[in-house]
Amino acid sequence: MSDPNADKRRKQRNLAIGGLIAAFVVIVYFVTILKIGGQIAERPF
Amino acid sequence: MATGTGRGRTAAFSDAGPGEYFSLLKPRVMSLVVFTALVGMVAAVAGGGEVHPMLAAISLLAIAIGAGASGALNMWWDADIDALMARTVLRPIPRGLVDRSSAGAFGLVLSVLSVTLLWLASNVLAAALLAFTIFFYVVIYSMWLKRATPQNIVIGGAAGAFPPVVAWASVTGTAPVEAWTLFAIIFLWTPPHFWALALYREGDYARAGVPMMPNVRGEAETRRQIFLYAIIMAVAGVAPFAMGFAGPFYGAVSLGMGAAFAWLAWKVRADEQGAKRSAQRLFGFSILYLFTLFAAILAEDLVALYV
Numbered sequence: 001m002s003d004p005n006a007d008k009r010r011k012q013r014n015l016a017i018g019g020l021i022a023a024f025v026v027i028v029y030f031v032t033i034l035k036i037g038g039q040i041a042e043r044p045f
Numbered sequence: 046m047a048t049g050t051g052r053g054r055t056a057a058f059s060d061a062g063p064g065e066y067f068s069l070l071k072p073r074v075m076s077l078v079v080f081t082a083l084v085g086m087v088a089a090v091a092g093g094g095e096v097h098p099m100l101a102a103i104s105l106l107a108i109a110i111g112a113g114a115s116g117a118l119n120m121w122w123d124a125d126i127d128a129l130m131a132r133t134v135l136r137p138i139p140r141g142l143v144d145r146s147s148a149g150a151f152g153l154v155l156s157v158l159s160v161t162l163l164w165l166a167s168n169v170l171a172a173a174l175l176a177f178t179i180f181f182y183v184v185i186y187s188m189w190l191k192r193a194t195p196q197n198i199v200i201g202g203a204a205g206a207f208p209p210v211v212a213w214a215s216v217t218g219t220a221p222v223e224a225w226t227l228f229a230i231i232f233l234w235t236p237p238h239f240w241a242l243a244l245y246r247e248g249d250y251a252r253a254g255v256p257m258m259p260n261v262r263g264e265a266e267t268r269r270q271i272f273l274y275a276i277i278m279a280v281a282g283v284a285p286f287a288m289g290f291a292g293p294f295y296g297a298v299s300l301g302m303g304a305a306f307a308w309l310a311w312k313v314r315a316d317e318q319g320a321k322r323s324a325q326r327l328f329g330f331s332i333l334y335l336f337t338l339f340a341a342i343l344a345e346d347l348v349a350l351y352v
Contacts, residue, residue, distance in 0.1 A: 009062040016063035024158065027103055031165045034097050 070113030078112040085209025089216035091346035103166040104215040111159035117152030126253035167215035178207040195261040202235030233278035238331040244324035275310030279303030298341040
């Protein structure tokens with residue numbers, strides 16, 4: 001039988017990991033935009 | 046389900062919540078790292094470097110995560126001795142809240158993420174310096190020197206001194222002599238800071254078998270070396286002013302704080318009877334010293350940039 005307290009902590013942990021991964025994705029997205037700059041479409045390949 | 050074996054107590058990893066994992070990052074050490082790195086970054090900008098504010102903030106975050114990762118890896122490696130010292134017994138692994146292998150994996154993942162993020166947000170030099178800092182703290186200091194020699198924190202102190210250099214490099218892509226001057230101040234500050242702590246926590250380190258200066262070379266020699274380092278550190282503290290990248294305000298602050306540091310270190314050296322109390326006072330002041338010097342550089346540079 002699972003311990004409800006352990007289940008609660010596991011859920012909190014999973015939410016924290018999910019939140020951090022989402023934050024990492026958003027940060028990398030912004031870094032990419034800032035590094036490339038606003039004129040992405042006009043850049044030569 | 047009990048998991049994790051090895052040198053620390055075992056723990057059921059389902060016991061750990063996000064808070065326990067956060068405390069693996071040594072938040073207090075992390076805050077000092079963030080602060081010294083911020084000063085390195087602002088000094089680099091004041092010296093002519095250019096950086097997008099958002100990229101600077103992300104670089105600072107990456108440096109903070111790297112510092113936290115080092116802390117987690119240090120707790121993973123030192124779980125056995127942390128359980129023996131009053132100062133560290135309440136850390137998550139000795140308390141049985143996080144198992145060792147989870148802490149190790151957590152530290153490793155964060156190390157890779159922080160270096161990658163810094164590389165993306167700034168440049169390869171800053172990322173390489175951050176990777177080297179983590180390697181130095183975990184492998185050179187924690188795994189090798191800490192249990193091998195009373196010079197452990199003298200050499201290991203370099204790990205704590207790198208953040209302003211990493212931050213400077215993240216702005217300019219270079220690590221100039223000014224950045225290494227900030228490195229030198231923290232590097233020379235570390236021995237008197239930790240030996241003062243070791244003097245009044247001597248039993249702790251001896252019980253854990255960590256060869257700190259007081260329990261290997263004796264209290265008298267430690268007190269002598271604290272004073273010597275304090276003098277050299279106080280001189281290095283004035284260097285940013287002497288070299289011209291800090292102004293007269295910093296010069297006055299560093300001179301006054303350096304003199305006070307040297308005087309308190311002299312009290313530790315001279316006061317054989319009350320050495321523990323003097324050491325405690327010096328330890329407290331040492332934190333204020335470092336904070337004040339870096340805050341003075343920050344204040345001067347911000348005024349120069351925005352006023």
